[in-house]
Amino acid sequence: MENPFYSSSLKENNYITSKADYTNGNFERRTPPSDDNVSISIFNPTIKEGFRKYVIYTISGLDLQGTFEAYRRYKDFIRLRTLLVQHWPGCFIPHIPPKKMLGNLQSNFIEQRRKLLELFLNKIVSISYLYHSQEFHMFIRGPNEYHKTTSEFRRISLIQLSQTYLSVFADSPRVTPEEIATIDESYNYFKKALYEMELVFAACLRSLETFAEYEEHLTPLMNGLKDVNSLYVLLGCKEFRVLTREIYTNPYFMLLDYLKSEIMDLKAIIEAIHKKKAYDRITTKAEERLENERKKLQKIQQGNKSLAMIITNKPKDAVVEKLSSDIAELENELQAIYSITRIISSQLFSHEIPRFKKEKIYRFETVMRTFLSANIQELESLIAQTQKIDNAFNS
Structure with a gap:
């Protein structure tokens, strides 16, 4: 396809x-x-x-x-x-x-x-x-x-990732629940913008193809009209002379390139926010796992035998030591996840999303001015061409 x-x-x-x-x-x-x-x-x-x-x-x-x-x-x-x-x-x-x-x-x-x-x-x-x-x-x-x-x-491990983020993004401020909510709002907004942008892209592609057909047929048409005019000049018709253009400015190429770039960038910012949501889920699962391990340890310390103890016949002290080690590892991992999630949210709220919006506003206004200027230039060229013909008949 x-x-x-x-x-x-x-x-x-x-x-x-x-x-x-x-x-x-x-x-x-x-x-x-x-x-x-x-x-x-x-x-x-x-x-x-x-x-x-x-x-x-x-x-x-x-x-x-x-x-x-x-x-x-x-x-x-x-x-x-x-x-x-x-x-x-x-x-x-x-x-x-x-x-x-x-x-x-x-x-x-x-x-x-x-x-x-x-x-x-x-x-x-x-x-x-x-x-x-x-x-x-x-x-x-x-x-x-x-x-x-x-x-x-x-x-890389979660511990390594947290260390990298704490170093690279050391100045990341903490974000409030209200600020985190605006990240989710931006996520929905960007998804809607992507949908609209893809619709505009399809329309622009059709316009580009239509313009390409127009420019392909306009020169033969103008040459044909000049040939017909030369025949009627012999009968007393007024003659017009118009230089046909060999080069046209198709403004839709520029607009299509812009839309491609915007679609890719929207997908990238949506992906970034989606990763934040993924780490929210990772946090929840890690918290649940840590809580379960703590409950296991508590039961064993209270004298209850775990299934692992029954199957492996390991002594209580060995099982307690292993669980305590696992819990300590999970606690370190969870702290790393908290750091990563906090920094991701902070970067998105204070840096990535504001910068993205600012750039897009500036770029849209710039591209629209250029696109409209190119359209005007193309239409003015066509008008000038037809006015010369009109002037020839009215002279």
Whole structure:
């Protein structure tokens, strides 16, 4: 089934090359961290032969450590993002474009994916803790077999994760129940926004295709009218001269790119809040498990034999020692979960959600002004063309 996220059925967009803001792909490039001077780009996508053909993307850039260059497949980008989501739960992790089963080797599709993957990397670079992560630096500087070399990365323990978060997000303030409730409200709002954005995306894709048909047929139409006019000039009709345009500005390409970026970002912020909800459930289960272990210990200390004691015939002291050790471990783990959950909630409420909303407002207003300006420019060109014909008949 064709993935509407990619307009692969359309011809190459050669109509907006004079408008860099339409084609550079940086629709949501955040400002890089102040202590880092980083540039990164993807170029020269190359189709490679193998058991199945695939595309290799060249990643090149410059940071404080010097230049870097790496060669990565699409599955390597998937691997990178998977690791970042695992190691930074509750944080905004930029999305990558979705998979496509058919037509993924077409030049138009490859270029669209290249732009979106480059956008993904620039967003990572703009978030300091993601940019400085081991996963990302191995991605831009490590061996070619990224998917294999990162197999050494194991899921980090809750204790390790809490230590990382307490270090990286040391200034995270505590949030109130009322503030946590606003996170849930934002979650519902973003889900609704995603639904609406996907509807607009579908409508924009239809408009783009309609405009493409319009521009494809307008030049032959105008040339045909000139040919007809030349015939009637012989009969005394007034002659009009109009230069037909070879280049048109299809503003829907720009709008479609913007919508793709917004859809990916909405999915990312929804995912971040969903991780917070997942840790709420983890907290509840850990509390229940700890309470059950404490009850077991209390019963044994009161002289009741547990099922494990009966089956294994272990002495009471050994069972008590094991349960006490398990309880201590669970208590440490629960404290780690509390820290993680608190920091996730704090980051979402005080940082991620406000920044996301602010960026989206600014970006929407900017894109709409550019989109409307492009529409006006295109319509004015058409009006000027038709006015010349009208002036010829009225002169």
